[in-house]
Amino acid sequence: MTKKIIILGGNPETAALVDVANKMGLYTIVIDPNPNAPAKKNAPETQDMDGFDVEGIVGFAKKNNVKAVLVGVADILVKPYREICEKLNVHSYATKEAIEAFSSKDGFKKYCAQYQIQDIPGIYLNGSSAIKKPKNLDYPLMIKPVDSGGGVGMKICRDDEDYQDSVKTAIKFSKKGIVLVEKYMDCDDMAAYYTFRNGVPYISAISDRITTKKQGDSSPVCIGAVYPSKYSKLFVTNVHPKLCELFKGLKIRDGILNIQFFVENNTFFAYDPGFRLQGEAPHIHIAHINGFDHRKMLLNYAFTGVFGENDFQERNDLNFKGKNACTIWVLLTAGRIDNVQGLDKIKADSDVIFVLERFRKGDTVKEEWLGTERQVFARIYVVADSIGEINDKIKMVKTTLKVLDVNGDNMILQWLEPFVENDY
Secondary structure: OOOEEEEEOOOHHHHHHHHHHHHOOOEEEEEOOOOOOHHHOOOOEEEOOOOOOHHHHHHHHHHOOOOEEEEOOOHHHHHHHHHHHHHHOOOOOOOHHHHHHHOOHHHHHHHHHHOOOOEOOEEEEEOOOOOOOOOOOOOOEEEEEOOOOOOOOOEEEOOHHHHHHHHHHHHHOOOOOEEEEEEOOOOEEEEEEEEEEOOEEEEEEEEEEEEOOOOOOEOOOEEEEEEOOOOHHHHHHHOHHHHHHHHHHOOOOOEEEEEEEEEEOOEEEEEEEEOOOOOOOHHHHHHHHHOOOHHHHHHHHHHHOOOOOOOHHHHOOOOHHHOEEEEEEEEEOOEEEEEEEOHHHHHOOOOEEEEEEOOOOOOEEOHHHOOOHHHEEEEEEEEEOOHHHHHHHHHHHHHHOEEEEOOOOEOEOOOOOOOOHHHO
């Protein structure tokens, strides 16, 4: 009998999950209101439904004998995912407490305070609040909707007039109508990626993130990540124990979680959790090096309630078995893509393990997408034996890939620069 699974969300990153499900012999039904959503392209069945239509999706699942549900790469859909699973009495890795903590920025700050985890200093404002600058914070400030991701609605502001306008705009992008005003952090950036199995939290990867500062006061977007992080040892010693207490309090048994941190003077400032597969997709590096694939684990869990194999603990290695990995993000400026050169050569390189393409020739990058992850053309995944070799591949990609607009002009915003080898 065909195993049917609903996958919530249709973005390009979720498309990779659909491809894995198809290879596993599952019958995937992608639900997304956009009829042309990328994840629908290779799915055997699709439905043009809103992921928040819990009752509608439950009714469809019952009528069509669907036995499993999984959320894709979309923070906002984790909560309806849990509600749908609960009503269908099928497996969901997301606990109610974890959703409260990890699916909105205000919930996350609340739990950070409760468990004495340092986060970014800031305040909340809503549509009825007086829009006043926090007394204890100076410009520049970062304005964020509490419940959006990928940089949407986020902006750096530097004076009172800009602050007023930025808060009003950000409120429009928040379903809750709440905005977070934080200290702007201009320092190192890293991420910790956890796997939960049978109630035990394991660090599966720690990376350093590099962001672009070339887009004025819009949200800095990632242009690359390198694994393992230069802060790995310090993180494991200073932050991991506190997070373990938080995870225990949230009653998490299974699943995956990414949390980003700013690092200033060896102090970690937590921000932006994601209790689902990530756009950065560290699971691609993990699958290649450590031999377990979070996508397969999540898909199997959706049917069985068992997350991973018994040898998971032996396979899991946050130090990547002495290897280094890098994700090169290619960001585009606004315009219509007319010519792409060199991508096939990059894909053929033995150290390039995967390339996720989000745009193709003829597609248009809209002006309003700049400053968000919607401007990402591709992510290129590289694994090598040393940082020196990673740097060689960064240089190779830079000299090989060209993305040109209809006037023959370069559309690539900024290249990831080679890393300082002594740091790693």
